[in-house]
Amino acid sequence: MDKKEFRLLIKYCFLKGKNTVEAETWLDADFPDTSSGKSTIKDRYVKFRRGEMSTEVGERSGRPKEIVINENI
Numbered sequence: 001m002d003k004k005e006f007r008l009l010i011k012y013c014f015l016k017g018k019n020t021v022e023a024e025t026w027l028d029a030d031f032p033d034t035s036s037g038k039s040t041i042k043d044r045y046v047k048f049r050r051g052e053m054s055t056e057v058g059e060r061s062g063r064p065k066e067i068v069i070n071e072n073i
Contacts, residue, residue, distance in 0.1 A: 006034055007055040010044045020045050 013023035020041050027034065
């Protein structure tokens with residue numbers, strides 16, 4: 001299972017009214033092959049409570065994806 005699918009399952013738990021402990025228990029029981037961390041579930045719940053319902057990963061600041069070299073210019 002990829003990360004986007006896992007984020008969708010966390011969103012499903014949130015919308016069903018489960019708390020983070022219930023969500024973690026359900027995910028561990030029904031999807032044992034996923035590596036669900038408590039912090040991941042809690043972070044997603046915080047974002048959902050703020051109204052950020054997207055399951056996409058936002059852009060981050062830092063190193064660019066492409067390196068600028070003379071061949072690229």
